[in-house]
Amino acid sequence: MSIDPRQQAEFLIEALPYMQRFQGSTLVIKYGGNAMTEPVLQEQFAYDVTLLKQVGMNPVIVHGGGPQINALLQRLDLPSKMLDGMRVTDDATMEVVEMVLGGLVNKQIVQGIQRAGGKALGLTGKDGNLIQAAKLQRDDGVDLGWVGEVTRVNAELIRFLDAGGVIPVIAPIGVGVGGESYNINADLVAGALASTLHAEKFVLMTNVAGVLDPENQLYERLRIAEVQQLMSNGVITGGMIPKLRCCLDALAGGVRAAHIIDGRVPHALLLEVFTRLGVGTLISDLD
Numbered sequence: 001m002s003i004d005p006r007q008q009a010e011f012l013i014e015a016l017p018y019m020q021r022f023q024g025s026t027l028v029i030k031y032g033g034n035a036m037t038e039p040v041l042q043e044q045f046a047y048d049v050t051l052l053k054q055v056g057m058n059p060v061i062v063h064g065g066g067p068q069i070n071a072l073l074q075r076l077d078l079p080s081k082m083l084d085g086m087r088v089t090d091d092a093t094m095e096v097v098e099m100v101l102g103g104l105v106n107k108q109i110v111q112g113i114q115r116a117g118g119k120a121l122g123l124t125g126k127d128g129n130l131i132q133a134a135k136l137q138r139d140d141g142v143d144l145g146w147v148g149e150v151t152r153v154n155a156e157l158i159r160f161l162d163a164g165g166v167i168p169v170i171a172p173i174g175v176g177v178g179g180e181s182y183n184i185n186a187d188l189v190a191g192a193l194a195s196t197l198h199a200e201k202f203v204l205m206t207n208v209a210g211v212l213d214p215e216n217q218l219y220e221r222l223r224i225a226e227v228q229q230l231m232s233n234g235v236i237t238g239g240m241i242p243k244l245r246c247c248l249d250a251l252a253g254g255v256r257a258a259h260i261i262d263g264r265v266p267h268a269l270l271l272e273v274f275t276r277l278g279v280g281t282l283i284s285d286l287d
């Protein structure tokens, strides 16, 4: 497919105000396991992130890997159980989670960015005490094993990498006070990073078009009060609930805008950042 060079020039000019506006700003991107299943999409994602960094933004990637963990658990004949979107994590499961997220998935993303000409460094939350965590305590007392929640983020380490031209690629494993590992939902880690870093944007890449109404039509824009209403009247269910809670927490923590976008759309990230249209659902009270 060849594009008219004049059209190409117009695309670049359309992106200019966004490049100027977001110069030096932090974008926390949650790259979900379901959004990274196709090699072509993975490659496009790597190019998108590299381009964002090249034009002066600071993308920080937090990745998931739920389907990839499920695949290895299955190959090892280990049971896999989720409760309210959280994996019940016993000792054996924790080993698999750490291997898949910190090893396989993390390095694939790092390698993709490097192939695109970017500089990336892969980390779990244990490296440099990046994501400090404690065991998740549920209100109903149900024990999920090694599932954690973020207690503190080492923002200095991220700023150091940003300043050095390096894109941090973070696996959602937390470290406890005794050095133990915790399995944390990637949305929660990304939300905590977005708040701590006062990110300009918090982008969650998933495998739906965005937040959908009861007729499956996309909400292009939601305000905080509208999200709260949709959560209480049952329009939003399942995995979308923790996702939106993270968005609301991040907005309350000083993030300017949260976006839920469809990672199955080619170059979804660039479309979101650089076009008037954007893609997916924008959640913000700012105009």
Ligand SMILES: Nc1ncnc2c1ncn2[C@@H]1O[C@H](COP(=O)(O)OP(=O)(O)O)[C@@H](O)[C@H]1O
Binding pocket: 032, 033, 034, 035, 064, 066, 085, 187, 205, 206, 207, 208, 210, 211, 212, 213, 235, 236, 237, 238, 239, 240, 241, 243
């Ligand atoms: N109103 C809604 N709009 C969009 N998705 C919704 C809605 N309510 C529930 N969902 C569900 O939330 C899912 C996204 O959450 P999840 O599967 O946890 O994503 P990920 O694996 O990317 O973290 C969607 O695939 C959809 O099944």
Ligand SMILES: CC(=O)N[C@@H](CCC(=O)OP(=O)(O)O)C(=O)O
Binding pocket: 031, 032, 033, 034, 063, 064, 065, 066, 067, 069, 085, 086, 087, 097, 147, 148, 172, 183, 184, 185, 186, 187
């Ligand atoms: C506690 C918990 O559930 N942790 C997740 C971590 C990975 C993740 O969040 O991956 P996605 O974003 O692809 O769903 C898990 O074990 O699957």
